[in-house]
Amino acid sequence: MSDLMEKIVSLSKRRGFIFPSSEIYGGLQGFWDFGPLGVELKNNIKKSWWKKFVQERGDVVGLDSVIIMNPKVWEKSGHVKGFADKLLECKKCHHRFRGEDISAVDGMGGGCPKCDSRDYEEEKEFNLMFDTYVGPVKDSASVAYLRPETAQGIFVNFENTVNSMRLKLPFGIAQIGKAFRNEITPGNFIFRSREFEQMELEYFVNPKEDEKWFDYWVEQSYQWFLDLGIKKENIKKRSQAEKELAHYAKATVDIEYKYPFSAQGGSASGGEKGWAELVGISNRQDFDLKAHGIKYKDDVPQEEYIPYVIEPSFGVDRAALTFLLDAYEEIKGGRTTTTKSIKEEEVVLHLHKDLAPYKVAVLPLSRKENLIKVAKDVYKKMQTRFMAAYDEVASIGKRYRRQDEIGTPYCVTVDFDSLEDKAVTVRDRDTMKQERIKIIDLVDFIRERLGL
Numbered sequence: 382m383s384d385l386m387e388k389i390v391s392l393s394k395r396r397g398f399i400f401p402s403s404e405i406y407g408g409l410q411g412f413w414d415f416g417p418l419g420v421e422l423k424n425n426i427k428k429s430w431w432k433k434f435v436q437e438r439g440d441v442v443g444l445d446s447v448i449i450m451n452p453k454v455w456e457k458s459g460h461v462k463g464f465a466d467k468l469l470e471c472k473k474c475h476h477r478f479r480g481e482d483i484s485a486v487d488g489m490g491g492g493c494p495k496c497d498s499r500d501y502e503e504e505k506e507f508n509l510m511f512d513t514y515v516g517p518v519k520d521s522a523s524v525a526y527l528r529p530e531t532a533q534g535i536f537v538n539f540e541n542t543v544n545s546m547r548l549k550l551p552f553g554i555a556q557i558g559k560a561f562r563n564e565i566t567p568g569n570f571i572f573r574s575r576e577f578e579q580m581e582l583e584y585f586v587n588p589k590e591d592e593k594w595f596d597y598w599v600e601q602s603y604q605w606f607l608d609l610g611i612k613k614e615n616i617k618k619r620s621q622a623e624k625e626l627a628h629y630a631k632a633t634v635d636i637e638y639k640y641p642f643s644a645q646g647g648s649a650s651g652g653e654k655g656w657a658e659l660v661g662i663s664n665r666q667d668f669d670l671k672a673h674g675i676k677y678k679d680d681v682p683q684e685e686y687i688p689y690v691i692e693p694s695f696g697v698d699r700a701a702l703t704f705l706l707d708a709y710e711e712i713k714g715g716r717t718t719t720t721k722s723i724k725e726e727e728v729v730l731h732l733h734k735d736l737a738p739y740k741v742a743v744l745p746l747s748r749k750e751n752l753i754k755v756a757k758d759v760y761k762k763m764q765t766r767f768m769a770a771y772d773e774v775a776s777i778g779k780r781y782r783r784q785d786e787i788g789t790p791y792c793v794t795v796d797f798d799s800l801e802d803k804a805v806t807v808r809d810r811d812t813m814k815q816e817r818i819k820i821i822d823l824v825d826f827i828r829e830r831l832g833l
């Protein structure tokens with residue numbers, strides 16, 4: 382694992398962002414839990430996405446469909462037959478490869494990358510859907526699947542949604558929710574896991590306008606990351622080549638990020654080291670609605686046709702990893718110039734304010750009773766408006782660094798002068814600039830700074 386990834390994995394565990402799932406029993410490969418700060422980050426990512434892709438538009442509505450649906454959904458969508466990866470297993474060391482990794486091995490002369498043996502089990506097709514049983518009888522008639530994407534829940538609710546909301550083309554239906562894939566090679570922390578969340582938008586258009594809308598949604602998706610502070614040099618758009626396209630897709634653009642690892646399999650970008658899929662935007666044409674036998678009637682002109690669908694498909698967990706990686710900065714010797722630097726390593730997580738788990742931390746300068754009382758009052762006031770932290774343990778410098786490391790944009794220090802002037806010092810995470818603000822004005826000040 383790269384140095385940066387190791388640091389992110391360790392920070393995530395140490396500071397309560399992400400934990401290995403069921404760790405006390407040795408964990409389970411491909412499953413991760415989000416801790417107290419991780420759940421805030423994830424919720425903020427979802428909130429920001431929903432605001433841009435649903436709330437601020439008049440043409441997109443939301444949906445929350447179930448994870449386990451009638452298995453016919455997955456038969457018709459092609460997943461039962463086709464949502465499979467090629468699986469190759471080395472007979473000697475039992476190393477397993479998937480999809481494109483097999484071609485990569487072929488390209489390197491055919492030896493197993495782990496043990497160099499050329500003795501493999503027969504290549505198999507491996508369906509990535511998890512299955513389960515519905516009801517008390519476990520037989521083939523009761524088999525059901527955990528959804529491997531949220532999109533199909535949208536397609537099967539197309540008619541109900543259109544009718545109840547009186548939707549007219551072009552319009553979109555958005556959904557955020559869990560998806561499950563029994564990945565052959567989960568890894569790179571939460572980049573590829575077996576249980577994850579997706580944020581998907583299915584935007585239905587007149588087939589004559591598909592290319593215009595496809596370009597539009599590629600730009601909107603890309604812009605969302607830039608608006609949330611992802612560095613331009615670390616993100617790019619890549620059109621999939623014809624041979625890479627899924628069978629239903631007329632075109633697909635992957636928004637890729639420059640990860641500090643080489644991703645395996647399908648999400649690895651055309652061979653370029655580090656770059657891998659963060660989001661995929663596909664023109665799925667009329668494949669899905671047709672597969673489910675769904676029609677749409679437009680009033681003008683009076684014709685019945687099947688809309689095309691443009692799908693931006695985001696992974697919440699992959700986005701969370703990307704925001705953490707991109708925000709991480711390590712400063713050798715620390716940033717303090719006013720006092721003699723303690724020469725320790727300082728970490729600042731420059732998360733966008735919308736994404737930061739805590740927006741503000743309240744820190745009394747000392748543990749004197751009268752200071753604590755004021756600080757706790759200020760904390761209470763902050764909590765009613767923002768996710769706020771309170772910390773009275775260790776030196777003020779240490780406490781600033783604790784908050785910098787988890788990306789808290791503002792620290793509010795209550796000092797002895799506060800008792801007299803009824804004001805506090807607000808410190809900015811990125812500039813370290815300090816401003817004296819009256820307690821009575823503090824909520825408005827922070828709110829304005831956060832753009833709320």
Ligand code: ATP
Pocket residue numbers: 530562564571572573574575577579646647648649658659660661694695696697698699700
């Ligand atoms: P890959 O090629 O990496 O397997 P995919 O092309 O099959 O991915 P899509 O079906 O397009 O992925 O899924 C849309 C998005 O969902 C991806 O861009 C990614 O952000 C997220 N995603 C897909 N699979 C996983 C996974 N196993 N773990 C975490 N996120 C995932």
